[in-house]
Every structure is written in structure tokens, then in C-alpha cells.
Amino acid sequence: MDSNSRNRPRPIPTRGVAALRPRAVFVLGVAALLLTGTFLSTRVLRAQTQVRIGVKATGTMKSPLLLARFRGYGPVGSLPNQGRTIARNDFELSGVFVVADVEPVEGKPTADPSLAGTVRVEGLVEVGGGGGFFQFRGQAIDVGTGEMALERSYPFTPGTLRQTMHQFVDDVLEALTGERGIAETKMAYVKQDGRVKEIWMMDYDGENGRQVTHDHSLALSPIWAPWGSELAFTTFKRGNPDLYLFDLNKAASYPFSTRPGLNTAPNYSPDGKWIACTLSRDGNAEIYLISRDAQTAKRLTRNTVIDTSPSFSPTGREIVFTSNRTGSPQIYVMDAEGMNQRLVTMEGSYNDSPQWSPKGDKICYAARHDGIFDVIVMDANGANPIQITSNAGHNENPHWSPDGRKIVFSSSREGKRQIYMMNADGSDVLRLTSDGDCFNPSWGPRAKTRLASRS
Numbered sequence: 001m002d003s004n005s006r007n008r009p010r011p012i013p014t015r016g017v018a019a020l021r022p023r024a025v026f027v028l029g030v031a032a033l034l035l036t037g038t039f040l041s042t043r044v045l046r047a048q049t050q051v052r053i054g055v056k057a058t059g060t061m062k063s064p065l066l067l068a069r070f071r072g073y074g075p076v077g078s079l080p081n082q083g084r085t086i087a088r089n090d091f092e093l094s095g096v097f098v099v100a101d102v103e104p105v106e107g108k109p110t111a112d113p114s115l116a117g118t119v120r121v122e123g124l125v126e127v128g129g130g131g132g133f134f135q136f137r138g139q140a141i142d143v144g145t146g147e148m149a150l151e152r153s154y155p156f157t158p159g160t161l162r163q164t165m166h167q168f169v170d171d172v173l174e175a176l177t178g179e180r181g182i183a184e185t186k187m188a189y190v191k192q193d194g195r196v197k198e199i200w201m202m203d204y205d206g207e208n209g210r211q212v213t214h215d216h217s218l219a220l221s222p223i224w225a226p227w228g229s230e231l232a233f234t235t236f237k238r239g240n241p242d243l244y245l246f247d248l249n250k251a252a253s254y255p256f257s258t259r260p261g262l263n264t265a266p267n268y269s270p271d272g273k274w275i276a277c278t279l280s281r282d283g284n285a286e287i288y289l290i291s292r293d294a295q296t297a298k299r300l301t302r303n304t305v306i307d308t309s310p311s312f313s314p315t316g317r318e319i320v321f322t323s324n325r326t327g328s329p330q331i332y333v334m335d336a337e338g339m340n341q342r343l344v345t346m347e348g349s350y351n352d353s354p355q356w357s358p359k360g361d362k363i364c365y366a367a368r369h370d371g372i373f374d375v376i377v378m379d380a381n382g383a384n385p386i387q388i389t390s391n392a393g394h395n396e397n398p399h400w401s402p403d404g405r406k407i408v409f410s411s412s413r414e415g416k417r418q419i420y421m422m423n424a425d426g427s428d429v430l431r432l433t434s435d436g437d438c439f440n441p442s443w444g445p446r447a448k449t450r451l452a453s454r455s
Helices: 031-033 081-093 158-177
Strands: 010-012 041-044 064-067 070-074 097-102 120-128 133-142 145-158 188-192 196-203 219-224 230-235 242-247 251-258 263-266 274-279 287-293 298-299 307-312 318-323 330-335 350-355 364-370 371-378 395-400 408-412 418-423 429-431 436-444
Touching: 064 081, 070 081, 081 097, 081 120, 081 158, 120 158, 133 158, 133 364, 145 158, 188 219, 196 219, 219 263, 242 263, 242 429, 251 263, 251 274, 263 287, 274 307, 287 307, 318 350, 330 350, 350 395, 364 395, 371 395, 371 408, 395 436, 408 436, 418 436
Parallel strands: 064 097, 064 120, 070 120, 219 436, 307 350
Antiparallel strands: 010 429, 041 145, 120 133, 133 145, 188 196, 188 436, 219 230, 230 242, 242 251, 263 274, 274 287, 287 298, 307 318, 318 330, 350 364, 364 371, 395 408, 408 418, 418 429
């Protein structure tokens, strides 16, 4: 097991959110980029799309969650405590709850109107039907009304306990907010060892780090396909910066774009039918769309300067990207057909690596001020840029979580670059990796399975 799995994320002291200062900011140019189980039972007692008990799918409001000590029936050993530890971490990392520890209660929940807006979670682990299987029974209760928001049973083995707890927490989030959580998601990133850079992946909380590519070359800029079992990335394993696709189910990669010159900065369209990227086959770095079957390439930009780092809007109708057409790299937006190209960053002289938020209302990017890289979040139209990292080394490569509540990024605040997670306002910073030189994080999609479809 990688040492990432042995070192849990730990809080990093943060300073207050600072406003973006109208001076020099950062771009990561192309040259720098290239060098550097089935359920036993289910009972959902309300419509899953309803936002309930004060828990909001968006915004910064947090609801109190009373997490009971998980009980165990039969020879279950430490599994209840292990499972509760995982679930507690997931609830805290969700950004939705303030978690308090309580003792379990027996029998039917009793309403307590004085605690309206509070959630209570109970858990029970017992021996399953043999063969090393156990069963976890989880409940989420509206304390104010005494009503059961979620009650579900999950079969598991000791080896799938983490996955089961992640799934339970995501089920609770969906039952309460109508939107699935992020506990089941994965992250991809680049890890450098000497002169070699390989693609790695890990669970969203930094656990279970494992190597994906083994090319003993330079691999950069991994990005997830919408269906979650494929990564696109740039590799130099054949000498040229080529785009490859990695099938996670088959543990195999294959070439996607090996055109002469640059094949970099891939980004999937929301429907997965196109990959936006940077090609220099015509002698200059321009943004193209390449069909997922690699048969069609459409050029979107036409300049004598560098256009790179495309990122689709969640509707797929627009693309945000970086261009230095005004003399310094800035953030631009264009229609997905390449029309209506317009500047959206109005402050700073170096801005790069834009990523559109899942809700479509925000864009995050990297900026440089006085030689230091920091993460900025602005409205999708370029208004209200806010610097959300400060006084903590270089902070780069920001990428949104699928629910838009979190941002993953790389930072050198403790020496070598590592992967960190924070809330979208810059608070609650957690380090996810602990060894090597790690950067270029990409947050994977949520599982397509939804609570209602399993009811």
C-alpha cells in the first residue's frame, strides 16, 4: 500500500480569504507544462429530490449531525469502530455537516422540535450470511420530526468496508439534499520520482494511492472521462507529447492523438463525445476538438500566439481557455464551435489553468502575484475574482469537486508539491498526499447510480 494510505489528511492552518489584488498573476505556459454490492433492503421515506431539514445542496450553511457510536452484534470485532471512523471523516469532508459524537439509541426515534434541522445517524454491524460477509445497517433520522430520512442495509466484507461507508454517506447526502455526495469519487494526479512522472490515482480523501501508468517517461495533465473509467493524459513515452487514453477497467493505455508537435491539455465534453485539447500541428498552439473516436478534429482558435488549457462548461455549450493574445496569458471564453471569443479576466497579468465549476456559475484558475502562484475563484462572466489561497507557497492546478463545494489543487506550502483539498471559499484546507512531488490533480466524476434508482 502506498504511504498516502497510511497518512490521513491533516488540517493546514489557513488565513482569511483575501480579495484579488490588481497586479501580476500567474500563467502555466505550454513549455512549463511539458517540462514540469447489491443491497439486501432499501427504505427511503421521502422524495429524494427534496432539500430537507435545513441541509442545502449549495451554499455554506452547515447542519448539525449527531453521529452515534456504531453498534455490533455477534463476532464483528473492530468493524463497527472502523466503519464509524470512515463515515465520520466523510461527513466532515462533505462540507455540509458539523459532526458531534453521541451514544446510540434503541427503538423508534422520538421527535424533538427544539433540535429542528439536526440529523442523527445510527449504524449497526452484524454477521452476514457466511463466507466472510457482514451487514451494515444505517439510518439517517430527522431529529426535529423523528422521521426516518434513510434506512438501508449493505452487505460487505472487511476488504470493502471503506467503499461501503463511502456509499452510505453519499446515500445520506442524497436523501437529505437531493444531490449525491463525493465520498465515492477518485482523484488522478501526477507524481514525480526523479526524472520520471507517472499518473497516480487515490480515493477522494487521500487514501489508497496507487500508480496508474508505468511508462518510465513523462506523463502529464490527467483528466477523467464523464463515465469515470477512462483517463486522457499527455505522455512523452514515444518522444513526442502525445495524447493517450487509459482504460482503468483493462489497466491499459492506447494512443488518441499523436499528431506532430504538441498534443496536450485534454478535457472531455460533458457528454463524452469530444475531447478539447491543444495541438500545434499547424505550427502554433491552438485549441481543437477531437471526436472521441479520434476520426474528426475541429480547429477552434486561430492566432499567432498560444491558446491552451480548455475546459468545458457543464452545459457543453462553452469553453473557457487561456490565451496570451493580448500580450500576457489571460482567461477567455468561447462558444463550443469557436465563435464569440471574449476576455473574462480583467485583473492581473498572468492567469491560467481555468476550470469551469459543475454548477456553471464559477471559474477557478491559477494566478501569479509577486512571483507566487495562488488560486482564484471568479463568476463565470469574470466578475468578482477572489483569491482563496495566500501566504502558503505556490498554489496551482485547481480543479472542482463534482458537487462544486470543494477544490483540489497542488501546493508547495510544506516544501515539495503535494495535493490539497479545500472548500470553494478557501477554508478547511487538507493535505491528501505525503510523499514524492505531486501535482496536476483531477477530480473524477460521481458514480452514475443514484439513490432513487435503487429504491
